[in-house]
Amino acid sequence: MSTLKVGLIGAGGISRVHADAWRALGATGYVTSLAGAEEIADDYGFELVADVDTLIGLVDIVDIVTPSSTHADFALRAIAAGRDVICEKPLAATSDAAAQVAEAAAAAGVRLFPAHVVRYMGEYQNIKTGIDAGRIGTLAVQRFSRAGAAPQTPWFFSESTGGGLIRDLMIHDIDQAIWFAGAVTSVFAVQNPPTVDDRVPAPVTSHIVLTHANGVISHIHGSWVAPGMPFRTSVEVAGSEGRLRYDSAEDHTLRTDAVADSAGTDYLPPMSPQESPYYAEIADFVAALRDGRDARVTPADGIRAVAVAEAAYASIAAGAPVALDSALAEEATR
Template sequence: MSTLKVGLIGAGGISRVHADAWRALGVTGYVTSLVGAEEIAADYGFEVVDDVDALIELVDLVDIVTPSSTHADFALRAIARGRDVVCEKPLADTAEAAAVVAEAAADAGVRLFPAHVVRYMGEYQRVKAGIDSGRIGKVAVQRFSRAGSAPASAWFFAESTGGGIIRDLMIHDIDQAMWFAGPVASVFAVQNPPTVDDRVPVPVTSHVVLTHCNGVISHVHGSWLAQGMPFRTSVEVAGSAGRLRYDSAEDHSLRVDAVADPGAEDYLPPMSPQESPYYAEIADFVAAIREGRTALVTPEDGIAAVAVAEAAYASIAAGAPIEITPQVEEAAA
């Protein structure tokens, strides 16, 4: 197979972990961005291209790592030219726009991969394995927390154009909650302090409560804090026969509070610290293309996460829970 040609649209902070993964996979890389393209090209051996459309014409696959409000437009432009697409979360700023992108990809026969990287983090994969194996019985309650320094770029704080703490930060754990417990039926959310004139204040905290279609309740907490505050995540899933828990501030081990099977030692294998989850997600998508299989994250997963985030903002505005209609039928993988 000829060397894969990949075009990176964007050169911000997240672009570097994507570029590192592509370099490790041995692709021929191109990059375009209003700012920072030359630095990415120099550091990762990519070639700078003057504009987005020229880059799309050169490559087999487009990787979108730009501000959220631009994701849908760039994805549609790449799809229209028959290119496979990797798109950083969120897939779009609204569920409607995300569905349009997914439908366009399906109609064009190209692959679309929303980059929800937390699914590729070993601790969360081990929680998922514990749930699926029945290790903690029937799941009842899930708790997720994600907090750290607020981002520096201004666009993150404009909710109307794809920013906001829920759509940017908490969408990671919204996706995890649905990965663990399935689709969501209703959403209730609060934020303190509130957004004023479309600007999210800092520090800011939000709490989102998800009621899943199967009755599981998920509590999702997120905070953007003052600069310099360390980043911390945690997850806890409680079931009828035990609990699975991970907290990044403690160490890198998943904690299991459950009765061990007779003769069992540790039912979960140790996580390797060697592999970047960003590499794992991109390698999975490339393998999915080559093997003709579904990747771990699908277009409908990307749509669902945006729909729940959108419902959370609607809940804050209404001061009441928001019901969610069933998600779109599965798009072509």
């Protein structure tokens, strides 16, 4: 494959770990954003571009790292121009919009990659391997937890425009729960304090219970906490013959657990490209393009994660479990 030309739409905190990966892969980079693009261009040697459509016309791959409410629009514009697309999670704000993006990519014959980075974290990969190898017998219960300092950028706190604790933070573990245990048929969720007038409070905590088609129960906890609190993740899966677990707080060499800078807007832990799961996911997509194979995360995976997050919000509103569409659940098992 000749040198890739990659266009980064967006210049927030997540853009830097993507830019790190593209630079490490030797890609020629372009960047555009309403704010911050000049700094990305200077720091990473990318070419500054005035607007989105000009950028799309210059590149082979479009990498979308913008607020969630804009993901579908930018993806559809890139797909219409025949560009392959990497899109940060969530793929779209709704499952219908996510499906529209995936269908457009398929019709255009281009590749679409939803960037669910936790699938590329070694500890979670090891648990997936252990489950598939039968190391714990028949899987029964899964518990996930993810908590860190609340983001500082205002859009994260508007559920109607693609933000929210579940859609932004907990969607990581929603995706893991589906990856480990398959199709989800029922979703029950609570949040405290509640969202009022479309504003998510902080600190805030939510808990989701998923019932999978195979009978597995998943408990997913997420919290946005006070500035400066350490970012922490944990997972435990239990089966008929044992359990597998990981807690980032128990291994302080891991780059996935770091104290946030309370004065900054970026709550991502620092990491080098070679250590970064962000590098691993982008390298996988590039290899999938080169080899003509699926990447570890598919468009269908992106749709399913959004659908479960959407059902969680519906459950909170109803104060009751929500059944997931049977066709979606069936598709998740294929």
